[in-house]
Each structure stands twice: as structure tokens, then as C-alpha cells.
Amino acid sequence: MLRELQLIEKLTQRTLLPSQTVRCGVGDDAAVLRLGPFELLLASDMLVDGTHFDLSRTDPIRVGRKALSVNLSDIAAMAGEPLAAVVSLALPREVPDALVERLYDGLAERARHYRCPIVGGDTVGTDGPLAVSVAVLGKVEPGGAVLRSGARPGDRLLVTGQLGGSLAGKHLDFAPRLAEARYLKEHAELHALIDLSDGLAPDAYRLAAASGVRVVLLAEAIPVAESLRGQPDALERALTDGEDFELLAAVSPRGLPALLADWPFDAQLTEVGYVEVGRGVELQWPDGRRRSVTPTGYAHLR
């Protein structure tokens, strides 16, 4: 889908008008809109049966959870707060009510937990697979949206949680890092933020490109998921597996020891690298050797 994504980005750029309202359109985790003394965040994600989940062997409550959580993760990645969500469902005609109810149980659970009421949406019939499309509106104080474009040479890179292996299960039940993002904004000089939807390597590449800097990842520091430890490809999978939905943050080194020492969340916070002048992403080993990493993370690691 990378080619399609680039096409869509190009096409969407074309529809953007000079506007007082739009501070940041296509190209970040959520759009940032100015409205009086507020900044609003708007994001949407669609999940399709057979692509993002498999209803033939997945409890629909987990599909509901994921559908809202991926959107909440976009709001977290801007250091924002969710306000409300709308849900559009495409339902195959033979889907039983019980499945739809169970899917909504998952949506409702996440809506309550993260204080993001579901305020409307649409339901349509389809001859294809079930699809659920969610859009989330969020807010942030004026100028408070943290973009992926603010990283500066000298910044340190932090990652929440552990990386890799998410598709074995975590991708359906993950916790969007809303509170963690707000804490980072309040307790660090937070310059850039992105959520890891496609994998540490490709998303670090996005952050580097948007910020006009080079990202250096320390191979031995990357928090590999417990399920992957001891496997020969553990590091590669931590770099390239998608759907971790953890945060990658660029912060000033000032106050970093205290930030790491006082971190109050269950999900660990790990320093995984730094930002320097340059472009792209490089992986560095303890002996100083480096390899460049491509946007897909694969090529130079194999």
C-alpha cells in the first residue's frame, strides 16, 4: 500500500486550500485546526476484516477496541486529548446482531476508559468484508500540538513500552499512550512525537524526514518485546514489525535523567537513540559501527 499512500498524500495535498483554520494538514498523525483559542485535532482510520483483523478467529470485542484505539493513538501522538468519535460500519448482510453488539462493547469500553464518547456515525450494507471506520476529534491548548517535524540535532529519542511481535495479539488490545504523551509534554522539553503504527524503523524515518534531521538508533537499547527475546531476528522485528502503537519522542537532553527516573507508568520509557545533523535513519552498535536503515527497515539489515 506504500505506493497508494504516497498517491493519496499527493492527492490530498492538492485538495488543501490556503486556510486560516488549518495549521497542519496531511502528513502528521492528526490534522491540527485552529479555532479561536483552541487547537483541534482530527484523525481517521479504517479497519477491514481480513486485512487488519480476522473475524473468523477473533472476538469482535477486540476489533471494537482496536478500531477506537488506533484513532486514540493518533491523538496521543499529537499530545492531545480526545473529545469525541464517530463510527461508520460497513456490515455484510449475514452478520448477526450479536457480533455487532460485541464489537460495540469493545468500542464502548475504550470510549469510557479514555473519555471519548461515541457521538454518531453511519451503518451501511456491503457485499464485501466488515469494515469499521472511526474518526476522532481531539483538542490541545493553543500551539500545544506536538508534530513529528520538531526534532532537533542533540535531541534524545525515547520509546514507550516494548517493540515487535504485536501482530501475535497485542495489536488488538493495545493501550493508546494518551496519558504518557501528556506526561511527556508536561515533564520534558518535548520537540517531536509520532506513534509507531508501521514499525520503529519506518516511523523513525518519517520523523527524521519531517524534521530534516538524522535519527540514530542504538541497537542494544531498543526494547525488544519479551515474546521475541532470544530469537535470531528479534532486533529486526522490533525495528520493522508494525502495529506496536507505542510512542517515539524527541526530547531535549535537559532533565532527561529525572524524566526517566520519575516515569510513573507501567509501560517502560527507554532512551533508544539521538538526533543529529543529516538525514535518514542509522542503526548504531556499541562498537560504533553503523548501518543505514531504509524507510521499510528491511534492506540493509538482512
Next chain:
Amino acid sequence: MLRELQLIEKLTQRTLLPSQTVRCGVGDDAAVLRLGPFELLLASDMLVDGTHFDLSRTDPIRVGRKALSVNLSDIAAMAGEPLAAVVSLALPREVPDALVERLYDGLAERARHYRCPIVGGDTVGTDGPLAVSVAVLGKVEPGGAVLRSGARPGDRLLVTGQLGGSLAGKHLDFAPRLAEARYLKEHAELHALIDLSDGLAPDAYRLAAASGVRVVLLAEAIPVAESLRGQPDALERALTDGEDFELLAAVSPRGLPALLADWPFDAQLTEVGYVEVGRGVELQWPDGRRRSVTPTGYAHLR
């Protein structure tokens, strides 16, 4: 889909939390959210190939137009102004770039014309039909959202444009009545507003139910589409054909002659009935005879 819609409405009600933010959640054309001195509107609609359009014989530019316009019609139905939209696309793997570009041409055309920039979204692969899900954010001055629940006995009912036969083509190219809605709000005592997505009869029924009143439609006054005139079922189709996307408004009779005389838009404005104490929808003939109309519009007319 009526049964599914009722299920979804019930399930969505269940996810609503007591909230300072939500003035009006599920059950109107758009949700109304309070944010400081603003009221925000949030709506979403999904269109699926084979259900809402047929790509095998429709120029994709018209699909793009419709995808944004149905959402803009929801904002019009609250008498609001659009701020921005996000677009999620489910693309079958064999879809050529040219088709996607053409679809975006339709989105972009409507985005420019109605000043609603497309600020982001998502693109996913699907094994099913192409689907396009749009969410629109709008705004209105505080307390200014016009709900479907405000109609009062004595109000007159107005309809924009002409009704029926939309599926022969108009449903893909219709003009959302944003300016007409704002004009009604500024030049009439506008009590209730709804857009005609399912047909005059079912949508009048919704307005009646939400307002706790009876709607009386004058059979000879209903503006039947030119393409239907002379056909034996013209009136029934004007009442029950879906996807007109015209507005049905309940206004105070005060100032109505001037409103009708000064109406500045190409789309005609027609007085089609009135509101009285009671419930449901009745159709009245010039000789005073009445028949009740069911929510689907069909039963008592045949």
C-alpha cells in the same frame, strides 16, 4: 438496514457518557459538541461500491463528489459551517491509480467549492468493494445548531428543491444546501431542520418523532421532480425515494410570505405542510381527506 440502524442507535446510546462536551449525540444529522464559546458539529458517512454507487458504470469523480456532499449535507442540516474533513478509503488491490485520482478530483472539487479542506485520513487494502468513509467537522455559533427536535405546533414546513427520482442521477451530483440552511437561520424563525436522505416521508417522521409533534404534508404542494411528473406514482416517489438531500425545515409562520418572496437561491423553496399537536405523519388532500404515513412511507399509500 433499518433493523441494523436501530441496533446501532441503541448500542451507540450505550457508549454515551454523561459529558460536559456533548450537547447532542446520536440521533440528529450531526453530533453537537460544546467547546468554550463554540459549538462543533461532527458527522460521518460511508459509501460502498455496489450499494451507494456502481463504479462499473459511474465516473469516479461523481463518487468523490457524493462522498463529501453527503457529509456536508449533514452539516447543512444543523445550519452549520464546515471546517474540515478526513477521508478513509478501502481500495481493492486491482484499482488503478487513475480511478483513485479521479475520485479525489471529485472530493477536491467539493472541498474547494464549499470551503471544507480535506486534512487527512487513511487508506487501506480490501478484498471487498471500494469504500469511502468521510467525517466532517463543522461549527456553529453557541446555541446555534438547529436540531430536528425543535418543531412546534403551528410551524410551517418548507422544503428546498424538488423531490423524487434522485437515484436516476442527482444523488451523485447534488448540491448540499449549506447556504440555504444558513439563510433560513438568518431570515426565518427556524425551529427544526433535517436533510432528506431517506425520503420526505421517513425523514418527516423522524422530525415529528424527535419534536413530539405531528407533521401534516399537503399532497398537492409537494414539489415533485420534473422527471417524475405525469407518472402515476410521482407523489409516492416524491415521498419515499431516498437521497434527495434537500432540506426539510419547520419555521414560525411569522414572516413566511416575505421569506418565500425574497428567497434568493436557484433551488426553489416550497411550503409543503404544517405542524400540529399529535404524532406521526399525515398526508392531506385539498378536499381535507387525510391518510397516515408510516415511517417507510409506503404502507398506507399503496
